[in-house]
Amino acid sequence: MTRPTPEELEAARDRRIDDVLAGGLAVLFCGINPGLMSGATGHHFARPGNRFWPALHASGFTPRQLAPAEQRELLGHGLGITNVAARTTARADELSDEELREGGRLLRVKVERYEPSWLAVVGVTAYRVAFGDRTARIGRQERMIGGTRIWVLPNPSGLNAHWTLPSMAEEFARLREAAGLPDARSGDRG
Incomplete structure (x- = not known):
């Protein structure tokens, strides 16, 4: 895949990208909103410095590190x-609190419809605003949406430097274990 030009990235502002979604998932990961790279490519967590895909694999959710296109x-x-919010921006701080609260409302509707076992929101600050929970911390939340449990994960953006990839993978692995999913890397031979 060729890297989008600065003009293509700017043209991706305010685009929406499709969810990767089906009914009855074990874990539905929920980003804050797509960045410009994601808007330009149509793939979630597409910015090269984003640690979502490495953390997902390092925590045992996937047998190998997937590329955003996969x-x-x-x-x-x-x-x-x-x-949480559908429109693409260069930075998450371009979203208003109102947008995040409305995104939280729409997210609850989506979760009620698709009924994943777990909703994993990546970004505690966005979670706090979207769900009106100023005291939320990383980890399992008391709140549920219907029968769906909620876990808040650290934001995998490269801008979130106080979480290293190993510490982020540990938190992702705690969720994987709580969800009762096996370590997918155990059969990895390459």
Whole structure:
């Protein structure tokens, strides 16, 4: 895949990308919103410095590190991806609190419809605003949406430097274990 030009990235502003979603998933990962690289490519967590895909593999959710273009393969592992806010921006701080609250409302509707076992929101600050929970911390939340449990994960953006890839993978692995999913790397031979 060729890297989008600066003009293509700017043209991706305010685009929406498709969810990777099906009913009854084990874990539905939920980003804050797509970045410009994701908007330009149509793939979630597409920016090269984003640690979502490495953390997903290092924590045992996938047998190998997937590329953003392989995002549909997540469904075969009982995993999916959506976002709190649908529109693409250069930075998450371009979203208003109102947008995040409305995104949280729409996310609850989506979760009630698709009924994943777990909703994993990547980004505690966005979770706090979207769900009106100022005291939320990384980890399992008391709140549920219907029968769906909620886990808040660290934001995998490269801008979130106080979380290293190993510490992020540990938190992702805690969720995987809570979800009762086996370590998918155990059969990895390459």
